[in-house]
Amino acid sequence: MTTAVPTAPAPAAPPAGRLRRHRPVLLLLAPGALALLLTYALPLVWVVRMALNRPLDGGAILQTVTLSTFTDVLASSHYWNVIGQTLQLGVLTTVFTLLLSYPVALFLARTTSRWRSLLFALAVAPLLISSVARTFGWMAILGNQGVVNKTLLAIGVIDDPLRLANNMTGVVIASTEIYMPFAILAMLAGFGRLDPELERAAASLGAGRFAVLRRVVLPLTAPGVLTASLLVFVLSLSGYVTPRLIGGGRVFVLATEIYDEAMNSLNWPVAAVLSVLLLLLFGLVVAVHLWAQRVLEARFTGRGRSTS
Amino acid sequence: MRSGPVARIGWAVLLTVLYLFLLAPVIIVFIESFDTSTYLRFPPQGFSLEPYRQVFANPDFQAGLKVSAVTAATTTLLALLCGVPAALALTRLRFRGRGAVEAAFLSPLLVPNIVLGLALLILFAPIPLTDTYWGLILAHLGVTIPYVVRTVTAALAGADPRAEEAAATLGAGPFTVFRRVTLPAIRPGLFSGGIIAFLLSFDETVISLFVSGHTVRPLPVAVLQYVEYRSDPSIAALSVCLVLLSVVAVVLVERGLGLRRSLRP
Amino acid sequence: MADQPAAPARAGYLRLAGLTKVFPGEGGPQGAAVAGIDLEVAHGELLAVLGPSGCGKSTTLRMIAGLIEPSAGTVEVGGRDITRLPVHRRDMGVVFQSYALFPHLDVFRNVAFGLEMRKTAKSEVRTRVARALDLVRLGHLGDRRVSQLSGGQQQRVALARALVIEPAVLLLDEPLSNLDAQLRGAMRDEIRRIHDETGITTVFVTHDQREALSMADRVAVMNAGRVEQLGTPEEVYERPSGRFTAEFVGRANLLPGTVTATHGAGGGAGAEVAIPGLGTVRATGDAVTPEGRATVMLRPHRITLRAAGKADAGPRGTVLSAGYSGEVIGYRVRAAHDGPELEVEHPAGAGTAFGPGAEVLIGWDDAAPRLVADDGDPA
């Protein structure tokens, strides 16, 4: 097979060649990258920069580089209270959302009903409905004069209205509903391993309904639940509309504080510091999540576990 | 597999309750939207279409609707222009750091809107881009691009790259392949991604709160500010209109790529 | 169902009576997915259910396992009606086509699952799982993750998992269909060996003729929800009751002709059939229509071709195409000028080969022609 090759033998791609090969990649990525740089990366840098300034009285800003705004915020028991309430809201909302979403997701993952599409749409469509509109609905449901209290008072179950709104309870209830579609979607996406055949296999081996749930369904759906929990936690940490409208002024979370500091007190440095704190909290949550995911994944693939 | 009647009924009841909970605010808002009283009360005091008339007569809402529609349409267009090429690169080209680039494109989803809103305010205020259409559009662009990238990536993953290769072997150059084979194949995904981007932008509240003002005030901000002062049935009527808009979107998305694939988190 | 010398005289251990399944919303052109199956499987027997895709094999198996509720009919094991018993209370080992191993458990825990459900003591679980794993020759892989196993190994884990509970009946749903050819042969022998060692009554579903014939004691050929024929592998292959079985179990030339004479009766019955292009053929069997027509089945490998000299007598034909495949050469031959097209298989290597266009003399093994009822339902 002696063929005179007319073209030069291809050497290891020279730099020019590499650029040529990568040009389509760069061209395709450029518009999106530019947009994200402008609308996302740059603003975040600006926030961090702002957090290093000092606020002056009446909302003026001293351009400087200092951590004193951070230390001031962290020295204030109020902000610790805010962080505590933010976490409390996040944890409660996440727990309830998961509890209520799991059966729905499980149902949707398994049903073969011909209404399946409709039921799926009903479960996740609220996602696409303005959260202001939904929160407004909850105001009408949970208030002292709301649907729940009016009904219970009318049928004589209670004498005084239940305090369902204007406090953490109300915010958690409404947030739970608002984040359920997210959780359901995330769970469904993560339920890929939930092959109904596995449940049948377990039953054929003598597992009753509960044993199937505990020994097969729960472990298999754990990754989906984990993803959902991250999503909901992260979303609820930064929720603004619901705490504002249903919190009755006594639910202080980072989001409402950031807004107040930025828009009412005009204290941008403090708002920026709170934002950076929220971002750090996020980073922490995501890191924990990734770790948990790896642990869980190792259980399925055996990676990270020395097999003898 | 068979299960006892008790378990089956219990399961059905549980699901019904959960669905009711999930849909409760929408149902209540719908009921209240026909009330005749001047503030929200339950049960409703009467039935009238007056709240709907008020919604359409309210100049704030009219202006907000226009702002939201223009912003959402422009944002959608730009998000598609930015997101589709990126999705193409991410699914069809092999390059080093692909995973990192993809993560970067999806990462705005992990930044709280409230932080992004403040960040944009700080960046835009001195330029000044606050209270302008372009400021609003840019602000929305950051949060819609990831969704477009994701739906289009899903659509591309579902479209057979072999068909593109086949077209190439039949003599189609890269651009022709995209126009004649890739584009038709991902049209449903493009459509769904566009609808979702539109709706996200149309419903965006928190970021808009920071970067909008009274000249350019989108509908959700107008609604939120209205709700801070008043709670009459017209706001319920407006909510019903927003819900209907979402329902239309859901139907369209389902017709396209399918809800499930479009919304996958 | 012909005569069954192989089937033991013992009464059926697993009995299906009128087992029927109509899926809700179904009942279209085909009607029921399973349309009234009566079947008895003897204790310790290995029965293969063979049929094309969609004929209702899995549905039948799942009704036996309790995974699908029958629309009508009963399932009995050892004389006890278990039709209404929930799955987890039936004592059946099921091997699923997809294996359905638990991905979150390692091999040992997969196999142990059924014993744990039975609250077997820890130490006993250990010994019995070890024994089951040894039986499927995976004793050394107990702590592997399922995802780290090859297809064949997963298949064997599934088998061990079903066997370890020592079920009354073992049910296998196309257990080999996901394996490649090499592995398939090995697993076939393996399953037969394990069956012979454990003696568990086994029903196994397949659409692969070869699998069914080589492994089973008896074969039930299914079509469109019904059992077409039930018999030993040889019965089913050599003496198919109808056109469907003839064509589905192996390849067949089915040649319609006119009966010129019949003789004998029962198992010894036979007829002479005039077939255009082939002359008169003596065939066994009694499937003759009242109008005196019959269909003769000739398997391709039972037909011989010889180079035709000018003077040779006997049916002639022209080779249309020839395909070499190592073991055999497959020919398509047109009998006479306008006679039927025949499929013929010759052992390759030895003897002459013919190219397209060659004139050949067509002959066949005397015992080969067989009358087949033409049920007008080609596979």
Added chain:
Amino acid sequence: MADQPAAPARAGYLRLAGLTKVFPGEGGPQGAAVAGIDLEVAHGELLAVLGPSGCGKSTTLRMIAGLIEPSAGTVEVGGRDITRLPVHRRDMGVVFQSYALFPHLDVFRNVAFGLEMRKTAKSEVRTRVARALDLVRLGHLGDRRVSQLSGGQQQRVALARALVIEPAVLLLDEPLSNLDAQLRGAMRDEIRRIHDETGITTVFVTHDQREALSMADRVAVMNAGRVEQLGTPEEVYERPSGRFTAEFVGRANLLPGTVTATHGAGGGAGAEVAIPGLGTVRATGDAVTPEGRATVMLRPHRITLRAAGKADAGPRGTVLSAGYSGEVIGYRVRAAHDGPELEVEHPAGAGTAFGPGAEVLIGWDDAAPRLVADDGDPA
């Protein structure tokens, strides 16, 4: 068949020289996916590339088509180096395993696509597409949606789409693997027919021995990125160059022994090999190690078994297991008491069958034993 009068003496039309592909991040235990392939395909020839999964068949084909950039080596067509030519400027028809039809276009537009890219006149497109569809016998389905076609029909549309541009080379990647057995046989004949009608140089990839042997003019047997053997179907099957080919192309008993005598040379070479349990076997071929050892290949269907009378001479054996499959009975036989285990295939139906434990006399076709180089790489 026989020895290939079809393979023309013309120089290679399609030439691969040192074609190599190392995927980035690869280079682990196996090294390159394709490790330096040299191959010439004559004008109008149909070459099959046969090999197990993952051996690099598709990668080779895709490098020819220009869909993968080779790490080294060249591709030439008609003397022109096209190694760096982009896909859409090469003149190759490719049929993908998954067909890769354009789902948004109807059958006609699918087939017309390539012509449109070439800016062929409308009227000519019409006639050529019609002709191509007729060639694959789909003339009547031009306005069907692709999704309304069966697998076999889709396959034919893919073929028509590749053929209509009258490519210099036609490349097929496992075109039949998605079809069921019945259809596969028909499509095999169809592709061969079309090839004979059009005379287009064709390379086609498969892992199915039967497909390769029955369709191709020549077969390239690939293993782990290399071509193990290149030859006519008969050469590859009857005279495998090594253990891999012997075992991958058909089933084989490979029996190591000691050479007691050799004779002849080249094509007529042969040797006598003493094999424990079988005695001395005369085999063709020259694959003898310097130490005087050799491996004899005996195909299972070339071995005969006879019932062993007490006084009969010759190698004996004991049947270990017997598997009926309609056409043949597969036996496993232990030669002598401690000799090798043999796979044997007998035509079923005619003659006697042996049960496990039966004592048999082992014989074989004289022409059957063949020396095979033992490259120590079992399939």
Added chain:
Amino acid sequence: ASPDTADGNGDTTTITFMGFYGTFQDAFTEQVIKPFEDANPGIKVTYVPIQNSSEVLAKLRASTSRPAADVALMDSSVAPTANEEGLFARLDPELVPNLDRLVDEAASKDGFGPGLTLDSLSILYNTERVDTPPTSWNDLWDEEYRGRLAMPIADTRGVALIIALSQILGTDYQQDIDPAIDRLKELAPAVETWQPAPDVYTAVQSGEADIAVGWNARGQYYQDTSGGVVAPVLPEEGTVTQINTINLVNNSPRAEAAQKFIDYAISAEAQQAFDEAAYYAPVNKDTELAPEVRDRTTASAEQQARQIPVDWSWLTTRYTAWVDRIKQEVIGG
């Protein structure tokens, strides 16, 4: 974004006015802007609604070179900051003759924007659900109202309440507000909501809360629209006046037209029209309110007698700190 039509066609000047959103906008447009435009055909007024004074401040800060408005309303607790930062300009008394006719509270000491409206903090209650109407600030602590209070005090209302409480407790708010804060802390457990949604007036009307603190003017307005369900009470100890100032934005290219508009807004005629619709007390000495209206505003003789004096320019420097203390010690505590 700022309309710049001044030089468009010489005869029409359009000035931009930043005012509060909601019912204030409705009344002000109807009663002040329209008559002004009728009287001055060469000037058009664009109303830009804003939520609160902070927003005005933020907007003006962001647009110092090309101001986003010509005239802006601002709470007297915030205005001194804007004045100091040079966001507002001093008025020309020649162009604003009505400056001489202002009541004392409304008059500007340093030449910046004068008060436009006078309002005061009051107690609101639901007449259908409350048996014994409150009359004193101390009534808020009444056991009867426990759990029925709406106290939106994380803003100027809280600041005003502290001043009123200090007065009652006999302490000087410029010295020590701890006693007032402590008193509010006692109230905290009885509060149903600190931030009623949509707002206190609606909350009292709907029965979400029965007792609330709110501004008198809006309370009066709601009394009318709710058919008497909402009733404001000006407590017997007196109350604190809240002033919205009307200001000329610095660097406005339309300063002359703008001051003409300011002059009209504080004229007796405009004040009368506006206050009779919105129940603010007039800033112009010459305003003659209908007696039934005057009795419902802080301008009533009775209220005038009980005014608690406030030094808003001093308070500006403490405002944020006080609100923070309310948030952190009263609400968050």
